[in-house]
Amino acid sequence: MSDDLDDIQAIFFEECNEGLAVAEAGLSTMADGDTSADVIAGVFRAVHSIKGGAGAFGHEALQSFSHIFENLLDEVRAGRIEPTADTCKNMLLAFDVLSDHVQAAQGFVAVPDDAAMLATLEALLAEGSGDAPAGDAAASPEASARAAEGEADEFGFMPVVVDIEDLDQEPDAFVDLGDGDAQESAADAGWSIRFAPSRDAMANGSEPLLVLRELERMGGEVVGVETAPLPPLRELDPEAAYFTWFVSVPATVTRSDIEEAFDFVAPDSGIDIVEGVAPSAPESEPELQPEPAPEPALEADEKSAASDAAPSTPPVENIPPAAAAKAAPPAPPAEAKAIEPPQNIRVDVSKLDMLLNLVGELVIRNSILADRLDSADQQRVELPELARLTREIQDNVMSLRAQPIRQAFSRVPRMLRELCSATNKDVVLEVSGEATEVDKSVIEKIGEPLTHMIRNAVDHGIEGTEERVAKAKPAQGNLKLSAEQRGARIFLRVADDGRGIDRERVLAKAVEKGIVASDATLSDEEIDNLICAPGFSTAETISSISGRGVGMDVVRSNVEALGGRIEISSTPGKGTTFTMILPLTLAILDGMVVRLCGQRYVLPLSNVVETVQPEPGQMRPVANSSEVIDMRGTYVPVKRLSELFQLPPADREDEDSVVIIVETDAGNVGLMVDTIEDRREVVIKSLDQNLYPIRGLGGATILGDGSIALILDIEALVASANSPSKFVLKGMAA
Structure with a gap:
């Protein structure tokens, strides 16, 4: 069980890192002057999610700090605190402390001293709540008179006089918060939600009211509250949740957005999300038509006629969401075309690395088969089709690792x-x-x-x-x-x-x-x-x-x-x-296999523009022992790789060699090699991990016959072609 909790907690920390990235981007945007509701809400949701998970896993310091930070963000979101440049600056500083708390929860650093930052946040909250809420001004004269009878204690609490007989009064089982128009429009609402928080929700750091505020931000409206479980005042636990809330949310809101509001709600909470049904009082029972008295047996034709004439579903009114979900007849298949939200799954990066390595081995095996089989045998075993499938697998694996x-x-x-x-x-x-x-x-x-x-x-x-x-x-x-x-x-x-x-x-x-x-x-x-x-x-x-x-x-x-x-x-x-x-990737590339002085090298195919076999007079010397090649009236500089690598020159004429025109930052350049052997997908093996970095080389690869070929870094070769230092590659076997 502990292993399962560790796995779940690891997912929580991944989500924390994602939330921190979102919060930092949002706070930076706010500091730049964009304090739109969407930006503020994005930061609030990120911090709220971190706080909820921290409470679930018992990270008290993280939960405590994020709770105060969340309160400030909630006040900013509600418009009670102005997101001034000073406030945004303090929230960015608070974000730093929050990041440290996340690191501390993972055991990477010590728990930060957040006393000064908490004091700053509390001061901002106090400034925002300086004016009395409108609800306080509307308090009844009787309540004000009773409050005046007491005196504030040393903590500033004002006692309220309550008649003792009021303590045992039974509360209303259901409080209807919607007016007539709201009830009529509720039937046309996109979503009906029943939310019954876990009894221990608040004790675990999950505040139901924040979830309700998030739903209201989406355009939702609380239309009713079930208060039947509320005990007498003598028995009430102030840290327990008793109410069940009924909320109507417009059809413009997607189900995934609604579910996101409940991300860190305790698993034992009651959550019903029903589409197109108006929420109503839980005690409202469906008013079904009375069952008819048993009829005498009918003939088969009469039974058929009676069943055709009878309504398929009895009329139903005031059905609660849970009951409505059960009573609603299934939609016909032709109408069930709801778009499912995208499904995501978290995968450890090490597993993707392993998959990428296996794809690399598959590429190597494909190359071996291509070397050992002639054309007829390759067609017989459908090697080209295998190569195509291998390439598709490779592209998909690479897309899994690609990030903006x-x-x-x-x-x-x-x-x-x-x-x-x-x-x-x-x-x-x-x-x-x-x-x-x-x-x-x-x-x-x-x-x-x-x-x-x-x-x-x-x-x-x-x-x-x-x-x-x-x-x-x-x-x-x-x-x-x-x-x-x-x-x-x-x-x-x-x-x-x-x-x-x-x-x-x-x-x-x-x-x-x-x-x-x-x-x-x-x-x-x-x-x-x-x-x-x-x-x-x-x-x-x-x-x-x-x-x-x-x-x-x-x-x-x-x-x-x-x-x-x-x-x-x-x-x-x-x-x-x-x-x-x-x-772009550290794994696989398309390459051109060339031979130079008896050794094989790989040029990245993405750099290659064209290849040409020089004709007599097409190669011309210029100053400083350099050469150019005439390409349709345009002179392109040529570099002999054998000279760059200080390899023994081959006894052959230029007309027997091949010039590969490559594209670089400095323009097109020709690289002279002996021959071109093949085009291959090659798996890149790092030199710095297996040997040491060599300027001009991007790595090495294993060819189909098991030999090693060096992968050339074209840009580095061209940039250093005129440098006094050369690339010395001695002792490399073909």
Whole structure:
């Protein structure tokens, strides 16, 4: 049983993380000025769900804090507290404490000291309730007179005088809260709901009134309350729930939205959701027609005629929801076309990883069969059909792991506001491409690099307001965050319109710290990349934002660990752009198998534009020992991979080789190889996990004959083609 509870609690913590993401996005939106009812309600529901689950699993500290936070959100939602900039700022701070409480409930950190934050929330609640509620003003003179007879005690409670004989009066069994028009329209209501909270609901942190408020927010109306279970006042338990509520909800509300309001209601609560039936008093019994006296036996024809003439269903009036659900005749199949809500299931990521690995093995086995069978045998065993099915399985598995990158972008607005506050700068954020989908493992690992790049852009790149105005720039800085997919890669950019990289200062700092020699001659690109060196920083003092020289080093190491790379482009006085180029997926890609100096390599097919076998005179040398190929009047630079990898040159003419035109950021480039062998789906095996990262290589794969082929990183190869350092690959077997 404990294992089952652990599993359920694990699901609760997953839902907590989802709720925290929703709450943070909503609070950030509110801080930006959008305080619409939908945004506030979204934050309220997220915190309410966390509180309900915390109470169910006994996380008292989390439940207690989220309860106060929820009360504040409820007051904001009801319009009794204005969501000013100050209030939104305090709610964001409260969100931080709530996140710490969730971490503490999981055992990752110590329980946070929330006393100061609770005091702030209580103060906001007290300000919101400064005016007496309208209901108090309407109190009867008699009640006011009786209250005046007592004196407030030391806790501020005012005693009320009650006649002792009133304590044992029987309450009404049902209180009708709807007027005549409401009762008439209730029959046309989309949904009739009966809600009987668990007796211990409030003791477990679940407040029925919050559920009712949520239903009212959807347009629902409480039309009746069953009070029969309410005991005499002497026996009443103030922490117990006794009432049963009847609510009418419009047809425009979906069933899934209604069920969401009951997400964390105790399982022993009574919940009936019936479509198209008006709620009514529970004691109202269906007024059925009196049963006729037994008739004498009829002949078969007479019985048939009588049954045709008789009504199929006796008239029914004032049937409670539960009874109506049983009494209502089933709808004919032709009319039963209700759209079912989408069904979701939570799956452990490790199980998806295992499934992806199995698909990879299936791809490898398919490749082995393709190598060992001739064309006729492949057709006989329907190998092409097997390959098609394997590809469909692979695509579906990859779609299960694909997530929009907005999950990584969602924390940036709030981070930017905090950085602007700390640096006293005014920066506006532009986001694009947040719907781009990438593998979940990529999203999980780019959060830290993204944080460091944003901090670097705000602290080092973008100038202060006065400096920007002096340079005739807009007073407000601009930070652009974008993502786009190109083939099998995703390009994630952080661009600012700041001062750019001061290369003289960067080089001087690098020489001072011993990172480069004092007589070194470096290109602009090499100087820009020095900011990613371990321990490098141009900050004069160490602050909470920068100065320790670890930020950009972390960016580069994390990106390279993902099989990607980082590029830096800067124009002094105009700004800097950091580009993270990452694999779209870390599992399988379409590749072109090529042979070079007796060894086989794989080029990602997404980069390939076309292939050509050079004709005499089509290849032409240019300055600096470079070559180009004439492609229909356009000259495309050509790189010989054998020279880049310092492999022994093959004894063959250029006309016997193949030039593969690939698309890169720098434009089209030709890569010369010996031959093209095949097009294959290959399973990517990481080099940094099995060997070490090598620039220019995106990983390795196992071919159908069991041999290993290296996967080329085209962008890195082209970017480093003119660098003095070459790619030395010795001892690699074919």
